Amino acid sequence: MSSEKQRQLGVDRIKSGVPGLDELMYGGIPRGNLVVLSGDPGSGKTVLCWQFVHEGVTKFGENSVYVSLEESEEVIFQGALEFGWDFRKLVQQGKLIIVTIELYDFERLKVAIEDNVKAINARRLIIDPGVIFRLFFERELDARKRIVSLGKMLRTLNVTAIITNEISLDKESSLYGLEEYVADGVILLYHTRMKNRFVRSVAVLKMRNTEIMETLKPLKITGDGVRILAKAELFDEVK
Numbered sequence: 001m002s003s004e005k006q007r008q009l010g011v012d013r014i015k016s017g018v019p020g021l022d023e024l025m026y027g028g029i030p031r032g033n034l035v036v037l038s039g040d041p042g043s044g045k046t047v048l049c050w051q052f053v054h055e056g057v058t059k060f061g062e063n064s065v066y067v068s069l070e071e072s073e074e075v076i077f078q079g080a081l082e083f084g085w086d087f088r089k090l091v092q093q094g095k096l097i098i099v100t101i102e103l104y105d106f107e108r109l110k111v112a113i114e115d116n117v118k119a120i121n122a123r124r125l126i127i128d129p130g131v132i133f134r135l136f137f138e139r140e141l142d143a144r145k146r147i148v149s150l151g152k153m154l155r156t157l158n159v160t161a162i163i164t165n166e167i168s169l170d171k172e173s174s175l176y177g178l179e180e181y182v183a184d185g186v187i188l189l190y191h192t193r194m195k196n197r198f199v200r201s202v203a204v205l206k207m208r209n210t211e212i213m214e215t216l217k218p219l220k221i222t223g224d225g226v227r228i229l230a231k232a233e234l235f236d237e238v239k
Ligand SMILES: Nc1ncnc2c1ncn2[C@@H]1O[C@H](COP(=O)(O)OP(=O)(O)OP(=O)(O)O)[C@@H](O)[C@H]1O
Pocket: 039, 040, 041, 042, 043, 044, 045, 046, 047, 048, 166, 221, 222, 223, 224
């Protein structure tokens, strides 16, 4: 075994709970990373985040904080329940906190995250949708400072965080925006055009502290949630 492989084995990783995803990173997201989950509308960002939280809490004993900047708690409860994920119960058990907050004040958001993560000793954090970055985009330097300070705080809290980011299908250039440079990792959910239809796909563009698989893989969404066909090539899927 190469020393590089041995080093990789030594990295503390978390299990995402999304079948196939961890294989794209040779074992899972390194613990404590701040990951941006980018994708076009309907690409599965929110479902993947729910699954990450649900499996994290129920299978791996990692309490979670879910910051929703758009939906109410009730809407999230109902949506997750369609996949059989009972978030209401997890909240009642004190294993999950859903924070619904309107984003006017970045400092308030930071305080809310810190307080809630500490309250249940959360190991996972979601911010969905992570429009934070775009709101401050006008003043790029300012935005960068805020994001860096958020990232630092998350690191001291020792949470593995996923922040979603909306991109449009025809503007690939927006992929390489501010957030991706500041984040430890970028996962891209994508509708890839194959002949006369679109195929859901996923790629890891970057992930600090680990090797990554550098190809697009097909992704399925079913009533059980998100599943990645990590062993298939994208073109196999459409044969
Ligand atoms: N039970 C199900 N079976 C199959 N597919 C489903 C099921 N429930 C939802 N979906 C698919 O999941 C997609 C919704 O994904 P999701 O809401 O996670 O997208 P998103 O990337 O968060 O979108 P947005 O940017 O609009 O927030 C829908 O396009 C729908 O096709």
